[in-house]
Amino acid sequence: MQKKNGSYLFSASDIVSFLECEHSTTLGLQNLETPLERAPEDPQLKLIQDKGLAHEKAYFEKLTQGRTWVDVNAQGDSVEARVAATRKAMHEGVGVIFQAAFRHDQYLGYADFLVKVDSPSQLGAYSYEVQDTKLARSARGKFIIQLCFYSWLLSREQGTMPQSMQVVLGSGHVATFRVADYFMYFRDVLARFERRIAEGDAVNTYPDPCEKCSQCEWINLCDSRRSDDDHLSYVANISKAQIKKLSESGVTTLAELAVMPAQASIPKLASKTLERLRAQAALQLKARSEGGMHLELLPKVDQGLRGFERLPTPSPGDMYFDMEGDPLEEGGLEYLFGLYIVDDGVEKFVPFWAHTRAVRFPRQTGHPFHGKLDTD
Numbered sequence: 001m002q003k004k005n006g007s008y009l010f011s012a013s014d015i016v017s018f019l020e021c022e023h024s025t026t027l028g029l030q031n032l033e034t035p036l037e038r039a040p041e042d043p044q045l046k047l048i049q050d051k052g053l054a055h056e057k058a059y060f061e062k063l064t065q066g067r068t069w070v071d072v073n074a075q076g077d078s079v080e081a082r083v084a085a086t087r088k089a090m091h092e093g094v095g096v097i098f099q100a101a102f103r104h105d106q107y108l109g110y111a112d113f114l115v116k117v118d119s120p121s122q123l124g125a126y127s128y129e130v131q132d133t134k135l136a137r138s139a140r141g142k143f144i145i146q147l148c149f150y151s152w153l154l155s156r157e158q159g160t161m162p163q164s165m166q167v168v169l170g171s172g173h174v175a176t177f178r179v180a181d182y183f184m185y186f187r188d189v190l191a192r193f194e195r196r197i198a199e200g201d202a203v204n205t206y207p208d209p210c211e212k213c214s215q216c217e218w219i220n221l222c223d224s225r226r227s228d229d230d231h232l233s234y235v236a237n238i239s240k241a242q243i244k245k246l247s248e249s250g251v252t253t254l255a256e257l258a259v260m261p262a263q264a265s266i267p268k269l270a271s272k273t274l275e276r277l278r279a280q281a282a283l284q285l286k287a288r289s290e291g292g293m294h295l296e297l298l299p300k301v302d303q304g305l306r307g308f309e310r311l312p313t314p315s316p317g318d319m320y321f322d323m324e325g326d327p328l329e330e331g332g333l334e335y336l337f338g339l340y341i342v343d344d345g346v347e348k349f350v351p352f353w354a355h356t357r358a359v360r361f362p363r364q365t366g367h368p369f370h371g372k373l374d375t376d
Contacts (some may be wrong), residue, residue, distance in 0.1 A: 002108070003032040008197070009108045012149040016142045018193050020212040023205040025196060027218045038217045045215060048135065051328050056112060056133045059168050060098060063113065063131075067095030079103060082110075090114070090123055090157060097128070102153035111150040122159030129162040130154060135170040135328075143167045144177060148186035151179050208240070209233045230254050235281045242277065245269045258285040316342055333357070 002009040017024045030036060070089040075081040082101035089097045097114040113131040121127035130150040134143055147165040155161040161183070166176050196203065207222030216222070226233060230253035232243045249266050251257050258281035266274055283294050300306065320340040326333045337352040 001028045001032055008032065008106055010106055010193075010197075011108055011110075012146040015149060015189060015193050016145055017212065018196060019142065019145065019189060021208075021210050021216070022196065022203075023207045023222070024212065024216060024218060025193075026203065026205045027221065029197070029200065036218065036221060039220045042215075047328060052133070052135050055135055055168075055170060059133050060096075060113075063115070064096050064098075067116075069096040069098060070094045072097065072099045072101055079108065086114075087157060090128060093124065093126055100150075100154075102150070102157065104153055104156055107149075107153065109150050109153045111154070114154065117162075119163060120160075127158050127160060127162060128154060129164050129166070131166040131168055131174070133168045137169055137171050139167050139169065139175045139177075144182050145186060145189060147177065148179065148182055149190075152183070152186070208243075232257065235277060235284065237280065238277055242269065242273070246277075254281050255285055257281040318342065 001014050027036060072082050072085050075085045083103045086097060086100045095116050100111045100114045102109045111130045112133050114128040115131055116126050117129050119127045130147055132147055151162050151165050162179055164176050165179055166174050168174050207225050213219050232238060232246060232254060234254050235257060245266055245268055257278055260278050283296060286294050322338045323334050324336040335354045339350045341348050
């Protein structure tokens with residue numbers, strides 16, 4: 001979201017955020033009027049962003065081979081200049097337009113790639129289709145919403161809706177979708193978003209936990225709000241559906257759930273489930289008030305071995321193996337192996353760092369790990 005000269009500007013990401021978490025839209029609008037505290041940059045998200053840029057660059061080099069191309073980034077940060085450069089490249093029939101910029105009313109879009117296709121439009125005997133690069137290994141609904149957004153803005157420039165839109169996945173696979181199959185849903189989403197913007201502060205949203213939280217710039221604000229409210233989401237292993245049922249019955253905090261009488265009932269919530277949640281909340285409330293860790297041993301339902309009972313009896317020769325890896329590395333990469341051992345009563349952790357994909361450990365007297373380990 002941006003505010004320029006008293007007017008709001010919205011992007012594809014703003015519409016996707018609205019779908020994922022309406023409260024993020026509320027906070028975004030508030031931030032435009034009174035700046036809010038943002039969460040510090042997450043190093044892991046920075047790694048993902050860098051990996052995404054590398055994926056985009058690699059695809060750019062592949063896509064532009066044998067084609068004419070224009071990089072709209074060369075126009076700098078000026079929205080007007082970038083939009084003008086995109087329009088000029090489209091009218092000249094350039095084969096690939098990188099980081100194409102569009103502006104229509106309150107909407108601003110930057111498409112990764114516009115690719116020239118042999119389908120007539122107001123531009124001539126050709127038109128353009130949108131391609132977007134993503135690190136994910138499979139297409140997701142929010143990717144299609146973004147593609148529809150760019151395709152819609154593109155259609156206003158070339159006078160015709162593109163037939164297809166593509167997402168270039170992290171695996172290199174190009175997933176193609178018919179714009180017509182998804183455009184009516186996109187228009188419905190856009191209308192809902194516009195109604196939400198028009199309502200402004202009149203809508204009272206709440207920061208319920210969701211999948212977006214881990215990548216949201218407002219996560220600290222939302223965590224603080226839920227903590228102050230003693231929100232039910234702090235009960236371990238509680239589900240959204242269970243929170244909804246409890247809230248509808250007037251139980252809205254962890255403390256309230258913890259002190260519910262044993263004979264209490266909640267509509268459409270099984271009594272065993274309610275008792276499990278109540279007991280869990282009670283343990284957490286006790287830890288909060290008394291400090292320390294508290295546990296409750298559940299009675300065994302049969303005489304068989306369960307859980308940690310199935311582990312063998314501890315022995316001085318026991319070794320526990322651990323490995324750390326980088327899931328963002330192409331093909332995966334395990335770079336740190338470790339053994340937890342007990343040597344003459346002394347607990348030790350022995351690390352083995354990998355500096356190349358092929359790792360070999362020489363035999364050494366007293367070395368707790370002998371032989372060869374290849375990570376290829």
